[in-house]
Amino acid sequence: MGLTTEPGGQGGAAAELERRRRAPAQRVQHVLHTHPALSPAIILLLTCIAFTLLNDRFAAPAALSLLIQQTAVVAALAIGQTLIILTAGIDLSVGAIAVLSSMLAALLAAEQGVPAPIALVIGVAAGLAAGSLNGLLVTRVGLPPFIVTLGTLSVFTAVVLIYTGGQSVPGADLPDLLSWTGTTFPIGDFRLTYGVVIVALMYVVVGWALSQTAWGRHVYAVGDDSDAARLAGIRVSRVLFSVYAVAGLIYGLAAWVLIGRAGAASPNAIADANLESITAVVIGGTSLFGGRGGIVGTLLGALIVQSFAIGLSLAGVDDQYRLLAVGILVIAAVSVDQWIRRVRA
Amino acid sequence: MTHPRRRLAVAGALAVATALAVTACGSDDDGGTTAAGEGDSVAVTLITKDSINPFFVAMQDGAKEVAETENVDLTIAAGAEDGDEEGQIQAIENAIAAGEQGILIVPNGPGVNPAIERARDAGLFVIALDTPPDPADIVDITFATDNFEAGELIGQWAAAQLGGEPATIALLDLFNDKIVSVDYNRDQGFLSGMGIELGDDKRNGDEPATGNYSGGTYEIVCNEPTGGAEDGGRTAMENCLTRNPDVNVVYTINEPSAAGAYAALEAAGVAEDVLIVSVDGGCDGVQAVKDGRIGATSQQYPLLMASEGVKAIADIARGGEAPQPSDGLDFFNTGVALVTDTPADGVESIDTTEGADKCWG
Numbered sequence: 001m002g003l004t005t006e007p008g009g010q011g012g013a014a015a016e017l018e019r020r021r022r023a024p025a026q027r028v029q030h031v032l033h034t035h036p037a038l039s040p041a042i043i044l045l046l047t048c049i050a051f052t053l054l055n056d057r058f059a060a061p062a063a064l065s066l067l068i069q070q071t072a073v074v075a076a077l078a079i080g081q082t083l084i085i086l087t088a089g090i091d092l093s094v095g096a097i098a099v100l101s102s103m104l105a106a107l108l109a110a111e112q113g114v115p116a117p118i119a120l121v122i123g124v125a126a127g128l129a130a131g132s133l134n135g136l137l138v139t140r141v142g143l144p145p146f147i148v149t150l151g152t153l154s155v156f157t158a159v160v161l162i163y164t165g166g167q168s169v170p171g172a173d174l175p176d177l178l179s180w181t182g183t184t185f186p187i188g189d190f191r192l193t194y195g196v197v198i199v200a201l202m203y204v205v206v207g208w209a210l211s212q213t214a215w216g217r218h219v220y221a222v223g224d225d226s227d228a229a230r231l232a233g234i235r236v237s238r239v240l241f242s243v244y245a246v247a248g249l250i251y252g253l254a255a256w257v258l259i260g261r262a263g264a265a266s267p268n269a270i271a272d273a274n275l276e277s278i279t280a281v282v283i284g285g286t287s288l289f290g291g292r293g294g295i296v297g298t299l300l301g302a303l304i305v306q307s308f309a310i311g312l313s314l315a316g317v318d319d320q321y322r323l324l325a326v327g328i329l330v331i332a333a334v335s336v337d338q339w340i341r342r343v344r345a
Numbered sequence: 346m347t348h349p350r351r352r353l354a355v356a357g358a359l360a361v362a363t364a365l366a367v368t369a370c371g372s373d374d375d376g377g378t379t380a381a382g383e384g385d386s387v388a389v390t391l392i393t394k395d396s397i398n399p400f401f402v403a404m405q406d407g408a409k410e411v412a413e414t415e416n417v418d419l420t421i422a423a424g425a426e427d428g429d430e431e432g433q434i435q436a437i438e439n440a441i442a443a444g445e446q447g448i449l450i451v452p453n454g455p456g457v458n459p460a461i462e463r464a465r466d467a468g469l470f471v472i473a474l475d476t477p478p479d480p481a482d483i484v485d486i487t488f489a490t491d492n493f494e495a496g497e498l499i500g501q502w503a504a505a506q507l508g509g510e511p512a513t514i515a516l517l518d519l520f521n522d523k524i525v526s527v528d529y530n531r532d533q534g535f536l537s538g539m540g541i542e543l544g545d546d547k548r549n550g551d552e553p554a555t556g557n558y559s560g561g562t563y564e565i566v567c568n569e570p571t572g573g574a575e576d577g578g579r580t581a582m583e584n585c586l587t588r589n590p591d592v593n594v595v596y597t598i599n600e601p602s603a604a605g606a607y608a609a610l611e612a613a614g615v616a617e618d619v620l621i622v623s624v625d626g627g628c629d630g631v632q633a634v635k636d637g638r639i640g641a642t643s644q645q646y647p648l649l650m651a652s653e654g655v656k657a658i659a660d661i662a663r664g665g666e667a668p669q670p671s672d673g674l675d676f677f678n679t680g681v682a683l684v685t686d687t688p689a690d691g692v693e694s695i696d697t698t699e700g701a702d703k704c705w706g
Binding site for chain 2: 057062063066069070073161165166167168170171172182184191193258261262263264266267268269270309310313314318320323
């Protein structure tokens with residue numbers, strides 16, 4: 001959170017001595033504490049250097065373009081997951097909500113003849129509604145987020161399957177607007193999709209809201225210590241509800257990006273989105289205990305995971321090693337988080 | 346806070362209800378099967394891997410149709426998801442307890458074998474559909490597509506289309522973290538149809554990266570997993586193109602992954618120059634062949650697997666003969682047909698109009 005001033009800042013000689021005596025490790029701790037996105041940034045840099053040494057195609061614009069395109073959907077979902085984890089919650093229904101939104105929009109447009117813009121709005125609104133339901137259950141009924149989203153994961157998945165009968169909507173039946181997010185355009189030697197642009201805008205908007213608005217400060221405060229936040233006059237349950245609702249809205253938008261990316265709407269898409277989004281958040285340095293981290297780290301975390309997938313594929317290494325690397329990264333990231341938490345004030 | 350006396354009352358009511366339920370269940374028959382006469386109804390349970398996949402939904406439809414005409418009392422069950430062995434075991438146990446005459450099952454894995462054995466010991470006739478169990482003789486017989494043949498047909502077709510050009514091949518498989526028969530049979534069948542020498546025919550990805558196919562030289566660029574879905578197919582194809590942008594033949598495990606592969610090729614601007622072949626013959630897949638996104642696909646007949654299976658059990662229960670495996674195979678082959686609008690010499694095929702008549706999903 002904001003800038004913490006050095007303790008003992010009265011500038012006495014004793015304080016100066018104390019500061020010199022600090023071990024370098026503590027200084028590292030301190031820097032990481034104030035800049036939570038620093039460790040994932042370093043890891044991403046090292047990862048990219050290592051994979052470029054293994055195969056120089058990795059650093060070519062073509063591969064980097066793909067890295068960005070392939071990360072887009074999980075990176076978008078992980079924004080919502082970050083918001084929820086910042087409030088010390090967790091969302092297991094991420095993938096289910098995104099699939100619900102995408103199937104609803106696609107089926108309305110392809111089979112019910114609903115105009116594409118309206119179908120899209122309904123799909124995104126379904127994401128908002130699903131997120132709001134999670135928020136209601138967490139705040140009004142007072143259930144733990146883990147339990148709520150475990151339940152709604154099954155509920156939303158079932159709704160999708162009952163509604164679709166397991167059928168996907170092929171790309172040929174989709175209106176252009178829905179698959180527009182998958183359209184590529186060149187930027188110099190890079191090729192990006194409009195979906196990537198949407199995700200980038202989502203990062204800018206949510207990043208601004210978290211760092212520049214009262215709402216953003218409240219999200220951090222509630223995650224850090226909800227009792228203290230309540231005493232400070234923050235309406236905790238209102239903030240919590242808004243976080244789940246906004247997350248649902250973000251999943252709904254991510255669903256649009258997903259349709260473009262897959263070139264079709266399928267109820268079996270992004271099967272691993274729940275774990276992948278949580279992985280991105282954790283590797284990105286956001287604390288599962290709430291109140292510490294941010295979406296810059298999450299974006300870096302999502303890029304790290306995907307760079308392993310592309311890098312190892314280019315190096316001709318089996319995919320199992322990607323899982324191994326990601327698992328080790330998760331453990332390492334949480335260890336660093338715990339170590340930083342012991343920073344001496 | 347509940348009132349203590351009220352809590353007691355609730356507990357008492359629960360106990361009574363439980364006792365009633367237990368005696369009700371216990372007063373059922375003892376779970377042995379009974380032979381059916383000519384006019385009696387026969388009870389059969391169909392257990393698919395899940396009830397989501399359109400392929401299994403087609404099976405359920407096929408079974409329901411025949412159940413009506415054959416006077417079969419049909420129970421539909423499924424695992425909660427692909428791979429859910431526990432749910433299938435419960436469905437088998439229910440069929441035994443209900444004293445049914447037979448079970449049709451698409452086994453989710455070897456974990457269901459002991460339950461299948463118990464069912465056969467209790468006198469039920471068990472037919473596996475789509476996926477032969479391992480070992481195959483756990484069930485009475487399997488009704489399935491010859492997936493190796495399905496792969497061979499698209500391989501032969503692709504080799505004929507290339508007309509002697511060098512083949513730069515991308516293989517988009519189902520998994521790379523588990524070995525599943527449908528995955529290696531289709532992939533290895535495709536390569537064998539291309540005239541490429543196989544390594545172990547129960548393993549994907551162990552062939553030499555370069556060599557000769559029936560028409561000239563080949564290079565295998567990649568074996569990538571797709572999970573059988575559109576998004577996986579797209580990512581897999583992108584990774585293959587990154588390794589070698591000159592891919593001109595793409596084998597895909599099924600049509601959703603083919604759709605994803607096509608999206609990736611289109612984004613790279615090379616969709617026109619690449620042959621995509623696939624397996625399944627679902628209605629969306631046949632449409633993709635008609636539209637030219639897929640060159641050819643091997644169509645399988647899940648409806649037939651289930652309907653023939655229900656018929657077979659009804660026949661046996663009424664004193665008829667048990668079905669026999671097809672010649673040279675250890676299962677009853679429900680057939681496969683190559684669907685394409687650009688037939689190749691020496692490879693039998695049907696066009697997309699006929700394919701659309703017979704498609705499922």
